[in-house]
Amino acid sequence: MIWTIVSGLIVGALLGFVMQRTRFCLTGGFRDMYVQKNNKMFYALLIAISIQAIGLYVLTSMNIIHIEYEAFSVIGTILGSFVFGIGIVLAGGCATGTWYRAGEGLIGSWIALFMYALFAAMTKVGVLKPLLDKLNSVSVVNADLSKSTGIPFWIYLVFLIMVTVILVVKTLNKPKPKFAMPKLKQKFTGVRHVFFEKRYHPFVAAVAIGIIALIAWPMSISTGRNYGLGITTPSANLLQFLVNGDTKLIDWGVFLVLGIFLGSYIAARGSREFKWRLPEKTTIRNSVIGGAFMGIGASLAGGCSIGNGLVSTATMNTQGWISLLFMILGTWFMSYFLFVRPMKQAKKVINLKPKAA
Numbered sequence: 001m002i003w004t005i006v007s008g009l010i011v012g013a014l015l016g017f018v019m020q021r022t023r024f025c026l027t028g029g030f031r032d033m034y035v036q037k038n039n040k041m042f043y044a045l046l047i048a049i050s051i052q053a054i055g056l057y058v059l060t061s062m063n064i065i066h067i068e069y070e071a072f073s074v075i076g077t078i079l080g081s082f083v084f085g086i087g088i089v090l091a092g093g094c095a096t097g098t099w100y101r102a103g104e105g106l107i108g109s110w111i112a113l114f115m116y117a118l119f120a121a122m123t124k125v126g127v128l129k130p131l132l133d134k135l136n137s138v139s140v141v142n143a144d145l146s147k148s149t150g151i152p153f154w155i156y157l158v159f160l161i162m163v164t165v166i167l168v169v170k171t172l173n174k175p176k177p178k179f180a181m182p183k184l185k186q187k188f189t190g191v192r193h194v195f196f197e198k199r200y201h202p203f204v205a206a207v208a209i210g211i212i213a214l215i216a217w218p219m220s221i222s223t224g225r226n227y228g229l230g231i232t233t234p235s236a237n238l239l240q241f242l243v244n245g246d247t248k249l250i251d252w253g254v255f256l257v258l259g260i261f262l263g264s265y266i267a268a269r270g271s272r273e274f275k276w277r278l279p280e281k282t283t284i285r286n287s288v289i290g291g292a293f294m295g296i297g298a299s300l301a302g303g304c305s306i307g308n309g310l311v312s313t314a315t316m317n318t319q320g321w322i323s324l325l326f327m328i329l330g331t332w333f334m335s336y337f338l339f340v341r342p343m344k345q346a347k348k349v350i351n352l353k354p355k356a357a
Contacts, residue, residue: 003222004223004255007223007255008220008223008252008253008255008258008259009255009259009262010219011212011216011220011229011256011259012256012260012261012262013262013263013266014212014263015209015212015260016100016103016260016261016263016267017266018263019096019100019209019264020100020104020264020268021196021200021271022200022202022205024041024044024209025041025093026041026045026094026097027088027089027092027094027097027305027331029042029044029202030327030328030331031331031335031339033328033332034331034332034336035339040202041202043164043167043171043202043203044205044206045206045309046164047164047203047210048206048210048213049164049210049314050161050164050210051207051210051211051213052210052213052214052311053157053160053314053315054161055217056214056217056315059217059218065218069142069144069315069317071140071141071143072136072302072318072319073136073139073140074139074140074322076135076136077301077326078322078326079297079300079301080135080296080297080298080299080300080301080323081301081322081324081327082326082327082329082330083297083300083330084293084301084305085297085327085331085333085334086331087291087292087297088290088305089330089331089334090289090290090293090334090338091108091109091112091116091286091290092108092112092283093109093112094294094305095116095232095304095305095306095307096231098112098113098116098291098294099235099257099261099264100261101264103261103265103267103274104265104275105268106277106279107276107277107279108277108279109287111279111284111287111288112287112294113235114291115288115291115295116232116291116295116298117236117238117239117295118239118292119292119295119296119299120233120236120294120296120298120299121236121240121295123295123296123300124233131300132299135300141318142318143312143318144316144317145317146316156316168203172203192270195267195270196270196271196272213311219252220252220256223252225252227253228311229256229307229311230256230303230307230311231298231306231307232298232299232307234253234256234257235257236295236299237250237251237253237254238250238254238257297330301326303319303320305324305327308323308327309323309327
């Protein structure tokens with residue numbers, strides 16, 4: 001049990017620290033693909049997936065770990081991922097983002113986090129479980145992409161690496177804008193500057209997150225949990241444990257999410273970014289609805305933006321790639337109503353105003 005606690009907290013703290021310091025946010029990345037036509041964060045995600053996939057290929061080839069593939073519902077994954085995408089826009093962060101922003105003192109993220117864990121538990125073991133069971137019983141297919149298509153894992157891996165390298169090189173070779181962001185006044189020096197002040201490119205953050213995601217596999221497996229990073233089930237288990245005290249619910253994943261919060265808190269304190277912030281009424285409403293959508297959606301889809309979007313994709317799991325696509329579509333759908341349409345309406349009002357003589 002000691003190793004479960006220590007290893008889970010270490011991996012979680014590393015992830016929370018890196019994500020907080022680098023502002024690695026998949027919600028913002030998915031949204032910016034549509035709103036700002038900026039794909040940089042999505043390409044960063046592909047880097048993290050590729051690094052993890054390479055490591056998993058090596059570890060499985062050496063029989064150090066064994067990846068298990070379960071059948072999944074295509075309909076449930078599509079519906080759940082789309083709903084999850086809507087939820088993360090309303091909540092202002094994905095599952096992991098909500099955990100690390102709670103560590104920064106954002107009350108809105110605490111609200112979204114509670115609703116996320118609550119509705120995940122309700123969907124997995126509570127009053128919404130009949131819906132989950134119903135969807136899981138239809139359109140069920142094999143999750144192993146290689147076995148389903150007959151194409152070896154390594155071919156998918158090579159294709160993923162090639163696409164990622166092309167996109168990253170193309171992005172890095174783009175001419176930089178003529179104007180430059182003003183440099184912030186340096187507050188720290190030496191090691192403190194590196195860890196608590198220096199700004200990092202999303203691609204650098206992606207490399208670190210890909211390595212952490214890979215390390216999570218052997219760490220988790222050593223405690224009897226045969227999976228890598230995962231947020232939804234541990235969050236639901238933590239809430240259930242707090243309610244009924246069942247210690248069987250406490251596993252490596254629970255300490256992982258607690259570690260994310262701890263790592264983010266340390267990073268926010270060290271960089272002087274921690275501050276209790278009360279949200280306005282609209283943000284509270286969106287956090288409540290968004291958190292609920294996140295919990296339901298991730299449960300129906302079998303994972304969140306980390307469990308499906310980062311981890312399952314690296315194992316060449318069909319569910320992971322389908323989920324990633326519909327998460328993005330759900331994010332775009334909600335982004336239209338929250339960001340794009342208001343901007344269009346504002347421009348329309350400005351154009352209708354009479355010009356001064």
